[in-house]
Amino acid sequence: GDSVTQTEGQVTVSESKSLIINCTYSATSIGYPNLFWYVRYPGEGLQLLLKVITAGQKGSSRGFEATYNKEATSFHLQKASVQESDSAVYYCALSPSSNMGYKLTFGTGTSLLVDP
Amino acid sequence: ETAVFQTPNYHVTQVGNEVSFNCKQTLGHDTMYWYKQDSKKLLKIMFSYNNKQLIVNETVPRRFSPQSSDKAHLNLRIKSVEPEDSAVYLCASSSWENQDTQYFGPGTRLLVL
Numbered sequence: 156g157d158s159v160t161q162t163e164g165q166v167t168v169s170e171s172k173s174l175i176i177n178c179t180y181s182a183t184s185i186g187y188p189n190l191f192w193y194v195r196y197p198g199e200g201l202q203l204l205l206k207v208i209t210a211g212q213k214g215s216s217r218g219f220e221a222t223y224n225k226e227a228t229s230f231h232l233q234k235a236s237v238q239e240s241d242s243a244v245y246y247c248a249l250s251p252s253s254n255m256g257y258k259l260t261f262g263t264g265t266s267l268l269v270d271p
Numbered sequence: 272e273t274a275v276f277q278t279p280n281y282h283v284t285q286v287g288n289e290v291s292f293n294c295k296q297t298l299g300h301d302t303m304y305w306y307k308q309d310s311k312k313l314l315k316i317m318f319s320y321n322n323k324q325l326i327v328n329e330t331v332p333r334r335f336s337p338q339s340s341d342k343a344h345l346n347l348r349i350k351s352v353e354p355e356d357s358a359v360y361l362c363a364s365s366s367w368e369n370q371d372t373q374y375f376g377p378g379t380r381l382l383v384l
Contacts, residue, residue: 189371200275201361201375246314256302256370257319257327263312 157182159247159262167268168237176232176265178247188249190223190230195244204245208253242269274298277362277376284352285384292347292379294362302367303345305337308359308378320345321367357383
């Protein structure tokens, strides 16, 4: 079946420094999957941060960016300068298509702590 | 702003008891989901509902049963809980046309003693 791998369980970065959170995926369905980053802020539910459905494209939101790299099967999340308010848990995810929500597969999440 | 509400936040019970978790969404969505997040933080889908009709049951044990009164509500009942049911249960919703953009509630943490 499909799988998403996030190797870092926790990352600590100083405020204003750059960030990269790694994500690789394996998809068994025909064609290229849709890729996502979801975020969970303290005390809130998971919410979509960004989504990319076309291989080679870049998605961006709130200063975060992620590029769909089909050759490397990666979808790393990056930000040039983090803020304390970015402290949250970030989940990489994939789905075979937009109308298969029950096939949304998540990674185990990376907890980001931004030191002030 | 929260739009998917779950109650209770936390529940402690003993093996063999019955529990029920509630979920309500105010987004006007027609599709709702229940996920289980285990101790390894892996999110696994349990059920998916569209307009009160079950469309997916990912081989969860029979003691789990979803209940929907309308498209805005999807509750989860567990008959005779077992220790391995200890987890965080997350409810989510989406539109039918855009199912992979889901909105999640804060979760219900269940501890079975």
